[in-house]
Amino acid sequence: MTTIKKVLDSMWALAPSALKSETGIRELEESIVGKSGNPWINHENERVVSSFVLGLSITMAFAFSMESWRAATMELNPVMGQPTGDADLLAILYFLLAAFTYWVTISSMVKLTWLKSTSTALLGISTAWIIFIVSTFLIHWSLIEADWVVVWANRDLVMMGQLMKEQMTQSPGSHVCINESNCYGINQNFRLWWSLYLTFGILGGSYGASGEKPRKFLVPFFAIMGLVALIALNPTEVSYKTDTVQVKLAIATLWALVGYGLAYWYSKNNEEYKVNRLKSYLAVSAVATFFFAILIMDPPQFVKDGAEVLGGTPAQSFSEDIIAGDRTPSTWDKLAGNGIEASQWGGLFVNLIIATAGCVLGFGIGVVLAFGRQSDQAFFSIPSIAVIELVRSGPLICWLYFAVFMMPDLMDPFYNAEDIIRMLLMFGIFGGCYIAEVLRGGLQAVDSGQKEAAAALGLSPLQTKLQVELPNAVRTTLPSIISVFIGLWKDTTLLFIVNILDFFKLAKDLPNSDLRFLGDFLEPLYVTAVVFWIFAFYLSRVSMKVEKNLGLVREGGGEAA
Numbered sequence: 001m002t003t004i005k006k007v008l009d010s011m012w013a014l015a016p017s018a019l020k021s022e023t024g025i026r027e028l029e030e031s032i033v034g035k036s037g038n039p040w041i042n043h044e045n046e047r048v049v050s051s052f053v054l055g056l057s058i059t060m061a062f063a064f065s066m067e068s069w070r071a072a073t074m075e076l077n078p079v080m081g082q083p084t085g086d087a088d089l090l091a092i093l094y095f096l097l098a099a100f101t102y103w104v105t106i107s108s109m110v111k112l113t114w115l116k117s118t119s120t121a122l123l124g125i126s127t128a129w130i131i132f133i134v135s136t137f138l139i140h141w142s143l144i145e146a147d148w149v150v151v152w153a154n155r156d157l158v159m160m161g162q163l164m165k166e167q168m169t170q171s172p173g174s175h176v177c178i179n180e181s182n183c184y185g186i187n188q189n190f191r192l193w194w195s196l197y198l199t200f201g202i203l204g205g206s207y208g209a210s211g212e213k214p215r216k217f218l219v220p221f222f223a224i225m226g227l228v229a230l231i232a233l234n235p236t237e238v239s240y241k242t243d244t245v246q247v248k249l250a251i252a253t254l255w256a257l258v259g260y261g262l263a264y265w266y267s268k269n270n271e272e273y274k275v276n277r278l279k280s281y282l283a284v285s286a287v288a289t290f291f292f293a294i295l296i297m298d299p300p301q302f303v304k305d306g307a308e309v310l311g312g313t314p315a316q317s318f319s320e321d322i323i324a325g326d327r328t329p330s331t332w333d334k335l336a337g338n339g340i341e342a343s344q345w346g347g348l349f350v351n352l353i354i355a356t357a358g359c360v361l362g363f364g365i366g367v368v369l370a371f372g373r374q375s376d377q378a379f380f381s382i383p384s385i386a387v388i389e390l391v392r393s394g395p396l397i398c399w400l401y402f403a404v405f406m407m408p409d410l411m412d413p414f415y416n417a418e419d420i421i422r423m424l425l426m427f428g429i430f431g432g433c434y435i436a437e438v439l440r441g442g443l444q445a446v447d448s449g450q451k452e453a454a455a456a457l458g459l460s461p462l463q464t465k466l467q468v469e470l471p472n473a474v475r476t477t478l479p480s481i482i483s484v485f486i487g488l489w490k491d492t493t494l495l496f497i498v499n500i501l502d503f504f505k506l507a508k509d510l511p512n513s514d515l516r517f518l519g520d521f522l523e524p525l526y527v528t529a530v531v532f533w534i535f536a537f538y539l540s541r542v543s544m545k546v547e548k549n550l551g552l553v554r555e556g557g558g559e560a561a
Helices: 002-014 022-033 046-076 085-111 118-145 149-153 155-160 162-169 190-209 214-233 242-268 272-297 301-309 315-324 331-336 348-374 378-392 396-405 407-411 419-444 448-456 461-498 503-513 522-549
Strands: none
Touching: 022 085, 022 118, 046 085, 046 118, 085 118, 149 155, 149 503, 149 522, 155 162, 155 348, 155 503, 190 214, 190 242, 190 272, 214 242, 242 272, 272 348, 301 331, 315 331, 348 378, 348 419, 348 461, 348 503, 378 419, 396 407, 396 419, 396 461, 407 419, 419 461, 448 461, 461 503, 461 522, 503 522
16 A cells, blocks of 8 residues: 555656646546545545556557557558657657546546536536547547648748749749749739838837837747748748748848847837837837838839838849849849739738728728717717718628629729739728727717816816727737737638638649649648637737736726826
C-alpha cells in the first residue's frame, strides 16, 4: 500500500500546478462532472483518489495513442512502416484528447457524481466524448487523409490574387524564372509590403502604448511570426523567391519591435494624458495607413510626378528592356509608372482592405448619421433616418449588386470607380448605418449632467458632442461596435457572388487551377475557415483588452470608465 501511494504521489507531482491545488482540482472536476456523491471519498483520501484517476487516465490514453500511432504509420507508409512526423503529431494530439476524456469519464464513475447531479454528469461526459470524436476525426483527416499540396502550391495566389502573383513570380529575379529573358512582368509587390510595414509599426506601437508587458507581447508575437515564416518559407511547391520574402518578413518584424519599444518607453516615462495623446496619434495613423494602402496600389498623378523628380523613370516606358533582361527597374521607376489597378487586386488583401473600409469609413459615417438622427433640425434628422432605415432594410448582397449595376450610373459623372472601390464604399455605408444605431443607444445613455458640465465649461455644441458624448457612447457600446466589425469581416465572403476575386472565391476555385488538384476542394475551404476565424477571434480579444482597460469588464465598471 505504501509503495502504491508513493507511485501515485510521484504522478501527482508531475501534474500541472493548477491541478496540485486541492481547491483547483475540486473546482475543475465539479465544473465539468459535478460534485462527488461517493460516501467513501472524504477530505483525507480525495487526493489519493484524484491521483489514481489521473494516473489511470494517462495510462489508458497512452495505450490508445500508441495504437493510433502504429495505425497512422502503416497508413502513411504501408510498405516500410517507418515513423513520420504526421503520425507523431497525431499520437500527441490523440493522447491529450484521450487523457482529458478518460479523466472526465473515470472521475464521474469513481466519484459517483451522477448521484448528486445526473444532468451535470451526463452533460460533462457527453460533451467530452463529442469533443473527442469530432476532434479525432478532424485530426485524422487533416494529418492522414488530406492532401495539402493544393494549398502550398497556391498560398501566394490566395494572398494577393492571380495578377499580382504573376507580377511577383514572373519578374526578373523571381524563383520561377529560368532566365531573365523568360520574365516579362514588373514586380509591384513592394506596394503591399510598404503597407504591411506601416501596419506592423502601428500594431507594435499600440501594444506598447497600452502598457502591455514585454513578455505578454513578445512571446505570442514571435510565436505568430514564426508560424507565418514557416508557412511562407515552406519549400513545398513554392513559386516565389523565399529569400526575399524572408528578408521582408524580418523587416516587418523589426518595425513592430521598434514601434513597441518606443511606445512602451514613452508610456512608462510620461504622464497619462500624454500617453492618451499618443494613443490618439496611433489611431489617426492607423486610419491614414488604410488610405495609404489604397493610394499606393494605384497612386495618383502627383505621386508619379514626385517619383520622377526624385530620379525615377516610368517603368512601363522601358518594358521591352525589362523583358529582354537588359534593365531592372528601381523602386522610383515603379512609382513613376503605372500602379496596380483595383481590378487587379485579389486574395486575402481584398477581404482585409474592404473589411477595414467597413470599419474605418463605417465608423465615420456612423458617427455622422448617429448625431444627425438625434438632431433637432429636420434638415439633418430626416436624411439621416432615411439613409439608416433604407440601408438596414435590405440584405448586404442586394446592396452589393446595387454597387455593381447601379452605382456606376450615379458615380460616373464624378468618378469612374472600379468594382472593388465601389465595394469599399458600399461596405462603409452599410457598416456605418449599423454602427449609427449602436452609437445612438450609447448617446442616449450619456448622463445629462455631463452635457451641462460641458456647457458650463464653455464648450461649443460640436466640442461637446465630439469630446464628451461620443467618447462615453463608444465606451458603453464598444462590444456591440466590435461585433459589427466582426460581422463586416465575415460578410466580405459575399464578394465572390459579385465575381470579386477575394480570398474565399480563389480558395473555392483552387481545385480547378491544376489537374493534380481535381477533387481537393475541402482542404482550401478548411484553410479559409481557419483564417477567417483567426481574424475574428483576434478582434474579439482586442475588444476584451480595451474593455478591461476602460474598466468595463466587471460590475460597476461604467463608473470607473
